[in-house]
Amino acid sequence: MLACVFEGKNTWDIREVPEPKIRPDEVLIRVKATGICGTDIHILKAEYFQDFPIIAGHEFSGEIVEIGKEVTQFRPGDRVTADPNIFCDHCYYCKINKNNHCLNLQAVGVTRNGAFAEYVAVPEKCVFPLPAHLSFAEGALAEPLACVVYGVRRSNIQPGEKVLIFGAGPIGLLLASLFKVSGASQVVMVDISEKKLQMAQKFGADEVVLADGKERETLFQISPQGFEVVADATGIPKVMEKEWEFVEPDGTFLVFGVAPRGSEMRVDPYEVFQRDLRIVGSFAVKKTMQYSLNLLGSGKMMVKELVSAQYPLSRFGDALEDVLHNPDHLKVQIVFA
Numbered sequence: 001m002l003a004c005v006f007e008g009k010n011t012w013d014i015r016e017v018p019e020p021k022i023r024p025d026e027v028l029i030r031v032k033a034t035g036i037c038g039t040d041i042h043i044l045k046a047e048y049f050q051d052f053p054i055i056a057g058h059e060f061s062g063e064i065v066e067i068g069k070e071v072t073q074f075r076p077g078d079r080v081t082a083d084p085n086i087f088c089d090h091c092y093y094c095k096i097n098k099n100n101h102c103l104n105l106q107a108v109g110v111t112r113n114g115a116f117a118e119y120v121a122v123p124e125k126c127v128f129p130l131p132a133h134l135s136f137a138e139g140a141l142a143e144p145l146a147c148v149v150y151g152v153r154r155s156n157i158q159p160g161e162k163v164l165i166f167g168a169g170p171i172g173l174l175l176a177s178l179f180k181v182s183g184a185s186q187v188v189m190v191d192i193s194e195k196k197l198q199m200a201q202k203f204g205a206d207e208v209v210l211a212d213g214k215e216r217e218t219l220f221q222i223s224p225q226g227f228e229v230v231a232d233a234t235g236i237p238k239v240m241e242k243e244w245e246f247v248e249p250d251g252t253f254l255v256f257g258v259a260p261r262g263s264e265m266r267v268d269p270y271e272v273f274q275r276d277l278r279i280v281g282s283f284a285v286k287k288t289m290q291y292s293l294n295l296l297g298s299g300k301m302m303v304k305e306l307v308s309a310q311y312p313l314s315r316f317g318d319a320l321e322d323v324l325h326n327p328d329h330l331k332v333q334i335v336f337a
């Protein structure tokens with residue numbers, strides 16, 4: 001089969017590789033669409049798990065073509081997506097329902113071969129059926145939305161609260177859309193790209209603010225008291241430092257953007273104490289894939305519009321170029337006939 005293989009730091013190659021062999025508890029999926037995610041870039045830059053060669057790609061959908069002999073819930077022909085996270089189910093954290101901190105965590109497209117390839121093998125317990133009317137392109141957005149579902153749950157948003165989101169990329173837009181569905185009375189978004197802010201309005205943002213150096217003033221005009229939830233979807237520590245002051249008393253700062261490991265953000269502990277603040281992280285997906293699919297199936301979430309470009313696997317280089325150098329790109333997908 002054809003695959004894009006990450007051979008080593010910053011080197012990749014599109015070449016023929018053997019099809020994956022499935023174990024008795026796995027299914028073989030013919031891939032139809034795979035999104036490119038920041039994590040894929042980190043893997044390519046050897047900033048994550050550095051086991052090369054690896055086929056990355058963990059946001060995917062496709063059709064089952066083969067099932068292992070212990071598989072009971074699926075059959076060939078089923079349209080599916082998958083939670084790429086494979087929990088061991090018997091370590092300390094798995095036993096106390098903190099599976100996303102599994103001590104033996106494996107992930108499709110991260111620690112084992114993923115979906116920048118014609119076929120991918122996935123354990124049955126990670127596979128989810130796609131709602132009938134959902135396209136494969138939409139199905140490949142179920143995983144990023146599942147991360148966002150976990151983040152919004154972690155934020156503990158309450159009906160009527162106001163939300164401020166920094167970063168109007170695919171994740172910021174999904175956050176905006178889900179916060180609206182979850183009862184936020186006002187969602188305000190900040191970004192450096194006018195085009196992304198236009199999208200933010202389509203995704204339900206009530207106000208959009210261009211980060212042009214005057215955004216602080218504008219944000220305090222919009223909401224002088226601040227916001228109950230301030231969510232970062234930039235992952236840039238210098239930006240995150242400035243987001244903090246917009247959290248209103250007894251509010252939550254949601255760290256959703258992935259900052260470089262080892263970076264620092266200045267926080268005044270007195271402010272945390274005196275204003276009753278909460279700082280909340282949100283790592284990956286914790287059994288929120290089904291909720292993501294429920295939301296996608298309900299039609300309440302805008303997702304299709306997130307896909308800004310689709311390329312065949314043979315044009316992986318162009319797709320990567322989009323992700324790395326086109327500031328207006330949203331979700332870029334690799335698609336298969």
Ligand SMILES: [Zn+2]
Nearest residue numbers: 037038039059
């Ligand atoms: Zn991802």
Ligand SMILES: [Zn+2]
Nearest residue numbers: 088091094102
């Ligand atoms: Zn575990």
